[in-house]
């Protein structure tokens with residue numbers, strides 16, 4: 001039986017001392033018990049620590065969140081509630097926690113291990129380079145479909161492999177408890193919320209029967225190999241869940257749109273950064289931003305309810321913040337004449353709300369045809385999208401020489417510029433040429449003040465687990 005290494009124990013103890021009320025607290029005891037219950041988890045965490053992929057543990061600041069892994073800080077964030085409840089007597093909660101930690105620990109490998117095992121952090125940097133290159137292109141069409149699509153595919157693969165990591169950690173726990181190869185029933189009972197993505201419980205009452213999901217190929221010892229087939233299977237069983245099943249964001253988003261909400265912010269920030277220069281060399285015209293929403297599975301209502309942030313951009317160090325009326329024009333294809341808009345919904349009057357095009361809005365040249373005319377009621381904003389953004393700003397601020405820094409160069413400029421809010425705002429106001437822009441600038445002042453207050457990043461969350469029970473992310 002492997003035991004927790006001194007280095008991992010120090011990380012656990014530091015976490016306990018700082019966040020859990022000491023090494024003897026219920027939460028700290030439960031955490032140690034939980035990790036020790038799965039020999040494979042001990043082994044994998046020891047390895048992640050020794051390789052530098054896991055450096056710290058911390059509490060998720062969102063009390064409703066499950067667990068998360070912060071790529072830039074190599075930090076695993078866990079839920080206080082889960083730690084409190086994960087006593088030996090509550091084996092299902094402890095089973096859930098084994099799964100969560102196994103899942104997060106695998107994200108650490110996916111981000112930082114040498115290729116081909118590690119890939120997610122490199123892919124993120126590539127995405128930023130691609131978006132930067134498209135945004136400065138002199139072409140009439142700026143098509144982000146491929147860049148977005150490949151990045152969403154990376155998340156799908158990352159989550160699928162993390163799911164396999166969680167499953168295998170749980171297998172090891174159940175095997176240690178039962179001194180044998182776990183049955184599907186034992187696996188299901190050990191953590192029904194998570195195991196249900198691997199095993200189907202059949203029947204309406206006892207006795208149930210249990211069936212492995214038909215797209216998985218399992219080893220004789222019940223572990224799953226991260227084969228191409230199993231990765232695709234968990235992509236289907238987990239990442240591809242619809243909004244009602246995944247319940248991300250405001251409770252209605254799927255994974256794809258939850259992640260896309262963040263990436264659209266980045267695309268907009270880059271476009272906005274380059275807009276003045278583009279217009280200066282194109283007789284005042286703007287590029288046509290294209291996103292194949294159907295092919296990418298993007299849904300404007302989910303994205304806007306998730307809290308889309310369109311206020312990040314700079315213009316040579318000057319803040320070019322939008323306000324709560326900011327819109328991002330896009331087309332579904334390069335040939336389409338139907339102009340759609342993503343609205344800023346991370347704050348302001350449209351916070352967390354789907355904003356169908358308002359037909360009498362003069363700024364809106366082409367009404368979207370498929371809109372529900374009734375305004376949905378405002379919903380809670382997407383804590384995940386905000387946390388993700390906070391994470392990136394945090395990474396940008398932190399002076400850490402990690403790869404995230406370079407990747408987020410442009411947003412870090414934004415962030416730096418925000419600290420000079422007063423003079424920036426004055427400068428922006430002076431530069432606003434038209435009456436319309438002057439009116440916007442006034443709103444920017446209020447928005448900026450509010451925004452700066454909001455942007456005190458708490459945690460960085462590249463992968464995060466928004467639900468304490470069944471959903472990990």
Ligand SMILES: [Zn+2]
Nearest residue numbers: 162463472473
């Ligand atoms: Zn995850």
